[in-house]
Amino acid sequence: MFCSKKKSLEVERIVKANDREYNEKFQYADNRIHTSKYNILTFLPINLFEQFQRVANAYFLFLLILQLIPEISSLTWFTTIVPLVLVITMTAVKDATDDYFRHKSDNQVNNRLSEVLIDSKLQNEKWMNVKVGDIVKLENNQFVAADLLLLSSSEPHGLCYIETAELDGETNLKVRHALSVTSELGADFSRLAKFDGPDTKLMQNSGKTKFKRTSIDRLMNTLVLWIFGFLVCLGIILAIGNSIWENQVGNQFRTFLFWNEGEKNSVFSGFLTFWSYIIILNTVVPISLYVSMEVIRLGHSYFINWDRKMYYSGKSTPAEARTTTLNEELGQIEYVFSDKTGTLTQNIMTFKKCSINGKIYGEVHDDVSQKTDITKKNEPVDFSVNPQADTTFQFSDHHLMESVKLGDSKVYEFLRLLALCHTVMSEENSAGQLIYQVQSPDEGALVTAARNLGFIFKSRTPETITVEELGTLVTYQLLAFLDFNNIRKRMSVIVRNPEGQIKLYSKGADTILFEKLHPSNEDLLTLTTNHLSEFAGEGLRTLAIAYRDLDDKYFKEWHKMLEDASTLMDERDERIAGLYEEIERDLMLLGATAVEDKLQEGVIETIASLSLANIKIWVLTGDKQETAINIGYACNMLTDDMNDVFIIAGNTAVEVREELRKAKENLFGQNRSSSNGHVVFEKQQLELDSVVEETITGDYALIINGHSLAHALESDVKNDLLELACMCKTVVCCRVTPLQKAQVVELVKNYRNAVTLAIGDGANDVSMIKSAHIGIGISGQEGLQAVLASDYSFAQFRYLQRLLLVHGRWSYFRMCKFLCYFFYKNFAFTLVHFWFGFFCGFSAQTVYDQWFITLFNIVYTSLPVLAMGIFDQDVSDQNSMDYPQLYEPGQLNLLFNKRKFFICMAHGIYTSLALFFIPYGAFYNVAGEDGQHIADYQSFAVTMATSLVIVVSVQIALDTSYWTVINHVFIWGSVATYFSILFTMHSNGIFGIFPNQFPFVGNAQHSLTQKCIWLVILLTTVASVVPVVVVRFLKMDLCPTLSDQIRQRQKAQKKTRPLRSRRPQTRRSSSRRSGYAFAHQEGYGELITSGKNMRAKNPPLTSGLEKTLYNSTSWIENFCKKTTDTVSSFSQDKTVKL
């Protein structure tokens, strides 16, 4: 037995089943899952190698090497090695813990047990030891950790049902069948392992996860490059200065500053000085910057994990920041791409309302005769009298139950139809409870509704349907099954009841069904149409319901024609479709159903709030257009107030282009249409658009389906699409493949330079989650693929609001403040050396003590700015949620950008000037209080260091807007630490031990007792800080930001009305709109009538099985044709259900 499969690398794979020796020749990968990177031995070398690949670390290593050259070394080696070792150790520890958890999870998967046929015996084997070619026996509800080929199963015809929750998040069961050759082999359910370990379909598809970086990161890279350029410039200036100095002054200074002439000249000296200054000035971008950023992000991630307001008690799932490096990006989101099912909706369908024979049920009428939605005060109907009732079903209108009791024949017919016309399979569980296996949740809702109202679908065979009608078992003969498809948009069954009457029951889209009605239905039609509009207006998914009485003779003729048609070789489908059309006419309208595709809690509010925050939400769904539109209305993303809703549903590139062009014309008016569609003017056009965008008034929406999207994503139309889509308030893409989801995200990401966020719950969202800047997985569901690929996960869509508006905004705000301060601080700290260069013969003499340089960034000033970066808040979380407009600065990149950077830099330069020239002026030829000279190098250094620490501490105190205990401790503590370390290092004791390392002995005691020095420090501090205070004060008075205003109000503790904050409108429109939506897959009708999915031990009541067995191959072919997945491919971690 051979099996082969085409792969990109290996053309085919030849496997002998159950022959390990033979298969070993090919050296296929084993089935061990390796996601870990290191083991104990390789950890150190690999990790160090990886770490030094990072530019920053390599740069600091380079600096360290420079410092070891005595001619260049202007700083002792420990100034660099201490922070570098600290950083490398911290990263290594983090990597090690990460890898430890990966090892743990790998082991968990690898050690799961499976039954493998070895030496003609079934043996328990760990999944990691399963080899290619092994035959595996699986039982019900087992996990699968390899790609398998189904050989046979205990089900008839080699069928098996699998759940692919871990792949795509869908919990429906999918049918797979064995190859017909192997299906008869045995009753035991066994499979052949085909691809193992890293070769599995899942591992192959998961691809390399792209390393995501935030836009701040990218900006930082640019800035760091600029800073290096700036450094080099400074270095060159100082090097030239040094050459000139050595030439003019130093040359004559040889009496005192001897060097061997001839060996060195002034140019060479300048060259060495250049490197020396590079070492000294490198503190502009200290290593601690990168570490601090990581620490801050980690802190923010913990706050996300800890947030109880993002904890879903229903599934006891807290929010989780799975990536700790992207937090501030959450504060800059412009586009949200959302999946529908499982994300916006709960994937739960509930039977909400119905209209039977012109009467509406499921609605409560007030005295004012104003219709309101079902509210809690209305007791739900008690179904306990019905022992078969599904307890989870709730319905609030007692009228319907009463009508059932009164015996309204139309109501009976309606419910009978719901119980008969569907593709649901029933089974009884161990407790004797009736369980429905549904392949479309809509149908499930309808059948369950009928069940609770007394029309219980009990069981089916290929030929019959048994229904318990108000306590009596009735078996209907299933004569024909007119299956659903996307063109027909309806399904029908033809049954013969025990009385011998033949009836056609049909349900489907109102627009389609209403055309098929008998003329006598006119009045009812108007009434029902109104009801349908009402249902649709509430965002419910509607179906129209109708029946037709058929007479025996007519049916027999028709049936004969159908049988003839199905044996035809050509045009078979067309003929059958025609016959279906033919019998589905003159229908009698019964009414309509309205099923609610239940939205997740708080979706509407969240969407409204995010829209106010200027975040555009695009829905990308695999669902069909109607469903997607429906949800759009249900979420208030689409409203009838919209000026226009463009629907792009063309099937060819030309059509799509034309539709896009028309939509744009509509949007801009005719005058601009001439230039549309030309890629040549792309650039100007995009610029123009941004202008036009401002002038577009009114709300537009764009709905585009997968087919059109494929054409629209082609390069020449892409811009039109983007342009149009970005001007619409709402964009809904339906019927899109996972790849298209990613393409749409990429499109916006690349051409709009906007920060994107993708949120989804299934494996079909993985690609989009991975390609968006931020990917969010909905957790707490069975499928984990989305969560595993995501950067953040939480259980409910509504938490997105808090994640973005509170955590994201704060993170961005804090990170920006942190960066501004950090650059300011280090410019102030470092540039003093530059000014000093002009007074020390450009000799790369440092202004400060070496120890101060070592400790300044990692000890004296690190904690206060970290505390600000982690804890600062401008406005409270509640206000952040109440005023979504506060989010805008993040989107517009206002808090940290190149301009801000230059401001920080200028601020730093100003401070460094004040720091250097005030002591310079004050120390010039000045004696101290005791008459001893004060302008010695060491006192100068101590004065400047102390001024610097005080100035930057005062500055951080000004910047901190939220002083928690921690901030107090860190800020005061840092200043205190500075002084205690200063006095320790200048103490006699430590000098006695290391005289060469601590030459500043006695300096602190001597200098810091001089009034003059304190006067200098005070003056320096005030002179550096006053301009900042003035600018901030004037800014707050002249052009206060929204955040300033809210802070003031917050301070005033006044309860004010929300500022420009419009609450979402709760009113829903009720214009005529078809709410038809039906999540149904074609092909199930045939499956049912063939009986393939029914167990043999459920003996058919009639002898239909033989007949259907006869054409068993044909339905399998059809089924294969209609299902998009490859039949035999399985991937890791699906639950198998038998």
Add this chain to the structure above:
Amino acid sequence: MTWSATARGAHQPDNTAFTQQRLPAWQPLLSASIALPLFFCAGLAFIGLGLGLFYSSNGIKELEYDYTGNPGTGNCSACALADQDRAPPLRCSCSWYFSLPELFPGPVYLYYELTNFYQNNRRYSVSRDDTQLSGLPSALRHPANECAPYQRRASGLPIAPCGAIANSLFNDSFSLWHQRQPGGPYVEVPLDRTGIAWWTDCHVKFRNPPLVNGSLALAFQGTAPPPNWRRPVYELSPDPNNTGFINQDFVVWMRTAALPTFRKLYARIRQGNYSSGLPRGAYLVNITYNYPVRAFGGHKLIVFSNISWMGGKNPFLGIAYLVVGSLCILMGFVMLGVYIRYQDQNDEDEDEE
């Protein structure tokens, strides 16, 4: 694969102020009621301080004399000429005559000032061995590499004290003579050459190596003085408490200056009749001219100065305080103006609403 979301902390997060970011916090706002008074107060205080500093600085008397000996600047020119191109230069003396019309209030400090002398040059300022200077016997004969090329003599003898700083020790000396009556004899004014260095420098940082047989000279046996020195280090002063590494002139010199123009304390005048200052009369400073500065365009000055509560003469600090104080007040008015306008506007806005 269910470990990631649930295995770790499936429980509800702790409800603490810390985890929920609800820590009680002080949220200061830069409001007018705080900023404006602060600015005015700070401004006034600074102006007050500035005036105080300015006047006390102005009250300080300073008398300086450039004895570099550039041609035509007095009788040190001869020495300067003799000094040219000779290192180490010849012993040469010159003098500076001056007269005080009134009392120069004490205590009076005598400084020497050098200009254009780059004690802060990195290669210069690292050229020392603090371990050697701290009197550690092992380091005495093994000077640090930083001292090179003044680490060892050509003979291989280690230099003590090693390094460029020590080698360039300032070796001019001064004596002050006072003529009480015109035409009368000059009487030498006692100069207190002790207490001119920091206590920690003389007692902690600089220590002589342990005496060998009670002799400092023996302790330094096997070392050589720096090339520019005429005497070994243990003969810097006849006073045994002021010689060797703890010689105060040496200690003062070794505390390198931050700027290329600097003053170093030479002596204090506080003894006998001169404790209250230098009385009026004619004076003569006798200068032993040794130190070559003209080669690098430097100047040597001799300075008499007294000090006030905040130290020596320093007009800069007072003026800087005055400027900053005035700016504070000016800014205060600007802010006040803006604030009042803004308030009005704000009120109007609220009325409109």
